[in-house]
Amino acid sequence: MTAAPALSMSGISKAFPGVRALDGVDFDCLPGEVHAICGENGAGKSTLMKILGGSYRPDAGEIRLAGANMHFTHPRQAAEAGISIIHQELSLLPHRTVAENIFMGREIARRGILDRAAMRETAAALLYRIGAQIDPQAPVSSLSIAMQQLVEIAKALLLDARILVMDEPTAALDERDSRVLLELVGTLRGEGVSIVYISHRMPEVTAIADRITILKDGRKVWTRPREAAPIGEIVRAMVGRDLEDFYPAPPASPPGPVLLAVKDGANAALRDIAFDVRAGEIVGVAGLEDSGKGALAQALVGDAPFSGGTVALRGRPVALRTPRQATAAGIGYLPGDRKREGLALRQSVRDNALLTLRAMAGLFTRPGHGAFAPRAIDGKLRDMDVRAADFGQEIGTLSGGNQQKAIIVRWLAQASDILVFVEPTRGIDIAAKAAIYRTMRAFADSGRGIVVVSSDMPELIGVADRILVMHQGGISGQLPRGAGEEEVMHLALGLADAPQREARA
């Protein structure tokens, strides 16, 4: 390596309350180099890039651009220093034109009056340079996601970015659009731009990257040139960690009859979904961020329902068009975003536990009687070992683990047959995690079924009896208990069909 790095980050550390997001990470990128960063969800990739972009300030470590030390306190400073970050969520104005978007915040103006012609011409030149056939006068909302991505890149180039960070740029793109984008990455590299490329798509990474860095749990595992990093090695480095033994023992008896059966399930985000859940079974659903695993949970609980296919519960077909229908049919939902979707934070633990019962009760049910009586629900909360000074206190004051247990009580009170968990232990400490796993196991052992959607792979492997792996809206494979993380990762990355693709080429 003779060229001086355009970017060098050394010893970067960053801690958030309760999490060490980055721990002494070194990273550099040469001019005209594509340097890919790979890692599981939560490995620290996004945090590292937010530090580079000036959104976060590191606790320790330094950033040098072409040798000069930098301290960013605002994203604007990073942008002016030549760093452009293309975020996963687009930051475009849908109702404005392409040219107006490219120049957002950096309009060409003389004495406050816009020079629209100059902006149009510059925008057209930029779009031409990146090979995008887009009319600068077209409203952004009329463009496809891929085209919008190209507009974002043009926006970055307007600032003459020397370092371009692309965070999962192809996540929302199909095969052909991805190829257009990758060609563009190659062109920019040829112009001497340093590109930091974050992606979960392995074939893409090995096709485009000059070097690859693996992050894991906030630490750098290694940095290698592409030739020294076959896909198998990358995957192993991304997942290699110890399984912890706080998972409950697998059930002694084989699963019972089929409780839930889905056939040909499909909607805008899902295709060809077919699987079943047996009594006593915990079925895990794995997949990357954009794989459709969240959409599957939403479809099962009627939040974003299937538009095609059939769902049967205990052999009887059921309609799951709304959450109310799903609840009535016996499917309970424990959302991943507890604070927003799961809890009424300012209401009492008791009210939260009674939420579903009350929602499904008849209009003239007497409150405070029978199952609604404080004594009845308090008993259930105590059985679940929800720890609160008083069940009348606001649930927002409880720990994440106790909140999750209170939500479980909600569905137990409703006597649901199937519980759909999304990220059941996100933001929950180790001890409470173990308790939640035991509760899940006990629920399944009582002859009911669980679907658990999680990004935490060790968790799925530890708790699920069977894992469905999703990729691009479909189920790319099914693994029995005892599968390894590498096998899951292979399916999640869509690598199962890689050999066929090579054969075709």
Added chain:
Amino acid sequence: MTTDIAKNKPAARGLPVAVLLAGLSIGFFVAVALATGEVAQLGGQGIVGLLQRMVALGLVALGQTFVILVGSIDLSVAALISAVAVLASHVMQGDPAMILPAILLCLGLCLAVGLVNGVLVAYGGINPLIATLGTGLIVQGVLAASFGALQGAVAREFQVLAYGGVLGVPYSILLFAVLSLAAAFVLDRTLFGARVYAVGGNPEGARLAGIRTERVTLSAHVVASLFAGASGLYLAARLQSGTPWIGRDGIYDLESIAVTVIGGTILAGGKGGVAGTLAGVLLFASLDAAFNMLGIDAFLKQVLRGAIVVAAVAIHAVRTKGHVA
């Protein structure tokens, strides 16, 4: 090279809704005039009358368009209109020498109210509905309490604004036309306008692009208050003396929001413009004129206006849904 696939005319954007709405309004007006035999309404006099109906609401609505575009809203305009009308007549006391001081004082009051609104919303992070409702109530309350001491009438010379004109075109219509063009120019052709759209369309994106979003929001509130002041001055000129209730009785707060939204400016901000708002104001003016010709009772008029507001916004909602999905 091949970027000129679809050569859209630059000004075509946003126009169709406005043109359609204006066309419908005029069509309705003409049809009613013909049906009721009030053909005189279609002559010069009738047209001027129709346009003059637009002025008071139109001026407030222009300002409201700025705040709504930036993603905020202003409920204090009605109280401010009353305050300006009362203050102008009190300061003038019929004396033409006091016209300029009165105008300056009124615009100063508007500037102050706009700054307070803007600071509360942009820097205080207070929900604009609540913040501007609060400032509006305060202005209204102070006005009602002190009205006994604030009697007076505007100078006869000042009333020329409402009743005088050149070549048969009243000054008020000219003023409204000039301010409309200015507002359209600012939104469409200036840096400030571009920032208004950016902040309203994507506040976080605008902030990351380095725009000081708070200042833009604050400025939009000042603009809205100044336009409300212009409307108050016009009403004072027309009515000779202000009362503390002219803003409230004219429902200028809610109607200015209604016409802005009817004109295609979305409440979330970032989309819309002056052309649509003008079309919305024209619709209301045409309805009023037509209802008068038809002799429709005042309460029924209110019902019909309400129905039309809901229908117009529903049509927008359906159109937008189809467009986005």
